Amino acid sequence: MRTVELFCGAGGMSLGFRRAGYDLVQAYDAWEPAVATYRRNVGSHVWRHDLKDVFTIGPMVASLRPDIIIGGPPCQDYSAAGKKVEGDNASMTRAFAMYVSIARPRWFVMENVRQAKKSRAWADANDMLKAAGYGMTETVLDASWFGVPQSRKRWIVVGRLGERDGFLASALAGARSERRTVVGDVIDLPQGHFYMRPFGDGRGVRSVEEPAPAIIRTSRERPWPKYLNNPHPDDPVRVEEAAVLTQDQVARIQGFPEGWDWGSATAKDIDQLIANALPSQLAEAIARVVLAREAGDTIPNVEGGFAQWLRRRGRSAQSCRNTKSQCNRARRLLAGRTFTSHALEIEALEATWDFQQLEVRTQSNLRAALRLHAEFLSMKAERQGARLTAIALRKAA
CATH class of the missing domain: 1.10.10 (Arc Repressor Mutant, subunit A)
Known part of the structure; x- marks a missing residue:
């Protein structure tokens, strides 16, 4: 399937779709560190463009005649870690819908944080996609059930021309693994426990026998004196006994393979590129579900x-x-x-x-x-x- 990715970032989503056998013909992002990283690791088909410019990029995307458009519009305006004010980033959800409506691929896959589902931007985008003739399956998937050692919950929207809503829900649910992937499945930590900077007042120390919490830009920061002096009561061991993760280890937890080339990007930019990504294993699982339905190998379950x-x-x-x-x-x-x-x-x-x-x-x-x-x-x-x-x-x- 000819594939165009919008808001491609460092290439996690493209990597998953490529593993599933998709033909990546074009990718777009506005941030130079993302474009440079994608080009080094995925391919030269990436272009740096401001995707707000729908009048220029829309005809370009349509001329590629994609079978599927994929991507994750910026989530900062929706994220629990952000300000939760819909601004320019939220408007990119509308832009995604515009590109799909202009190019009219048979399929699209969009991912974002769960909070985006209730946004005004998605309500507008949903109206556009409905008017363009797409039926949609909306679901929240926990990446730890799809080969990722991380409790990262992402809102996934899969659309197909001419379908009724919910058409792929049972197939996506059926793609879950039998058990959750844990950190010890992916990286070796002799300490048996690791520290990851908690969000809010959450737990900071985790066992390698459980998934990591959702990766954010500050995940690999060392324990602050405040946490050292007042650790979470549910920490399984003392903070000092837990490993502090390296940037490469955080990238592996996020689904990037060993040896991913970040080039000359700053450490802060790399942390952001890692945090923004859709884990490649989750992307691959979604991609394979779409391919199976495209081939007629699966059917939707009849509701109970x-x-x-x-x-x-x-x-x-x-x-x-x-x-x-x-x-x-x-x-x-x-x-x-x-x-x-x-x-x-x-x-x-x-x-x-x-x-x-x-x-x-x-x-x-x-x-x-x-x-x-x-x-x-x-x-x-x-x-x-x-x-x-x-x-x-x-x-x-």
Whole structure:
């Protein structure tokens, strides 16, 4: 898949997508240390541009005819470690939506901090992406369940043209590993414990048998006298007995491979580049989920409430199981695709060669199963809308 990355930073996201087999044709960032680092480690296809200039960069991106646009707009305006005031950085979320709307790739993947979901900038971006025809899956993923030794929770939005919302949620959830990755899986610390500057009044000392907290620019700072004199009561060992992480070790925890070339960037800039990155292992996991759906190798799970809804309509348990099975069979014939309307879904199903080879009765059963599922989804949407309206009215009162 031809891939363009916006706000590419030091290259963590691109690295993950490249490992999954994507063709990186262009990347953009406005910060010279990021561009230089990306160029040394990922490739010369990176350009330094101010992505606020949508009128110049938009046609350039569209001319590349990408299959997918990926990227993480700046998060400082949303982050819990920032000022939480929406300014120029937040406006880049709108810019991301503009680029997608102009280029119209089949897919996009956007990542940010969880707080961005409730921003005015995302509300505007969401409206643009909806108007452009994208269905979206929004989810929060903890990187420690995707091969990263860090409890880094990122808000992920995956969009695909013509889909209904939530189309990839079950596949992303199914990509989780069986256990969390811990620091000891990635770096060797003979002390068995390490210190990482806590955010707020959190714990500073951790065991290598647990994930590190989310990396921020100041993560590798040595313990301050204030913490040494008043350590957290839940620290498993004394601060003096814990290792202080090096910059390279923090980079490894963030998903950068050993030997990543930071060039002549200052130590402060390198700390910022590391903190800003999406861990490559998490990026790779998302990329592989997208590829599998693109190839039709996965289908969305039928929601658990569907069978209960059928039972309330008088169906037997066996009939519910059959209908759910038929719905899954139809999804497989559709190569995992979902659609914004039932009519489009049936039209696409009837156009498949495999469906046309089925017996008339089987065809009828598959159509009926999709119709019932569409009714179920419509009912859920109406209830959700009514619930949100009631909440809004209570707040207004």
